[in-house]
Amino acid sequence: MDYIGILQEMLCYIDTHIKEKLSVKKLAERAGFSPYHFCRVFQWNIGYSVMEYVRIRRLAFAASELKSGKRIIDIAVEYGYETHTGFLKAFKRCFGSTPEKYRLHASFDVPKLPVLEKSKQYVNGGIVMEPKIIGKTAVKLAGFAVKVKNKEYTEAFTNLWQEYAFDGRQKKLHGEAFIKNHVEYGACFPENPENGEFEYVVGIEVKDGHDVPKDYYVCTIPEALYAVFTPPPSDDEKLSFSIAGTYNYIFSEWFPNSGYEFMENGVDFVLCDEHCRGETGKFTEIYIPVVKRQTE
Numbered sequence: 548m549d550y551i552g553i554l555q556e557m558l559c560y561i562d563t564h565i566k567e568k569l570s571v572k573k574l575a576e577r578a579g580f581s582p583y584h585f586c587r588v589f590q591w592n593i594g595y596s597v598m599e600y601v602r603i604r605r606l607a608f609a610a611s612e613l614k615s616g617k618r619i620i621d622i623a624v625e626y627g628y629e630t631h632t633g634f635l636k637a638f639k640r641c642f643g644s645t646p647e648k649y650r651l652h653a654s655f656d657v658p659k660l661p662v663l664e665k666s667k668q669y670v671n672g673g674i675v676m677e678p679k680i681i682g683k684t685a686v687k688l689a690g691f692a693v694k695v696k697n698k699e700y701t702e703a704f705t706n707l708w709q710e711y712a713f714d715g716r717q718k719k720l721h722g723e724a725f726i727k728n729h730v731e732y733g734a735c736f737p738e739n740p741e742n743g744e745f746e747y748v749v750g751i752e753v754k755d756g757h758d759v760p761k762d763y764y765v766c767t768i769p770e771a772l773y774a775v776f777t778p779p780p781s782d783d784e785k786l787s788f789s790i791a792g793t794y795n796y797i798f799s800e801w802f803p804n805s806g807y808e809f810m811e812n813g814v815d816f817v818l819c820d821e822h823c824r825g826e827t828g829k830f831t832e833i834y835i836p837v838v839k840r841q842t843e
Contacts, residue, residue, distance in 0.1 A: 596743025690750020725757035
């Protein structure tokens with residue numbers, strides 16, 4: 548299955564049907580994916596949630612029509628905005644100015660569609676082993692969370708881990724009586740399909756029956772079937788690149804040929820145990836929640 552080709556076709560479809568009512572469900576059906584899997588594949592490759600991308604393209608088309616002389620409210624309604632106020636707020640967030648000022652000073656060309664290319668930059672210094680498929684029961688975590696959106700994720704993940712390691716929170720968490728072990732999770736919780744925002748949590752598993760102080764963020768990773776990938780061993784400096792490269796492999800190469808898709812409302816996570824604590828030869832495991840792809 549050619550994910551890049553399918554996504555390129557979907558970008559063209561969105562542009563040619565930009566004035567119509569579009570939804571994640573409708574677009575996912577056309578792409579041949581479940582809605583949840585489509586959201587994950589789209590966001591990973593495009594950098595925006597499905598509906599946020601649709602909104603950005605609608606605003607781009609609306610901006611291009613400002614030169615036509617139409618009333619701004621008519622353009623707003625044409626592209627799905629019921630009020631001038633709603634259009635004004637969205638337009639300013641996207642372009643940094645009001646439609647009125649944009650009409651006076653800016654270019655009116657619709658930005659070209661991105662041309663997607665298949666990435667070959669998967670990992671540094673090795674190959675990704677084929678995953679193990681295992682079942683895992685639900686896990687309750689205590690730790691720290693950050694809200695993440697779009698392509699901010701790499702920087703946000705890195706910043707949270709660095710702050711956690713150096714501001715005393717890691718030492719304090721590992722010293723708590725309620726933790727089950729010293730294995731750390733970096734978990735991505737389901738995104739909001741409308742804006743692509745999701746929570747990223749760094750945490751440790753909680754012992755059954757133990758209360759957790761309010762200082763910590765508490766969440767549960769649901770029971771699931773997982774494809775477990777092991778990125779090639781790396782030194783401290785290159786570990787994040789190895790993980791990112793493995794995720795590229797998962798979404799660009801493995802999923803299209805695997806017979807699996809991302810589980811609805813699943814939580815993917817990176818597991819960091821004692822193998823991740825040396826100076827060199829560090830390695831982690833990446834857990835991707837999956838279900839068998841339904842065939843027609």
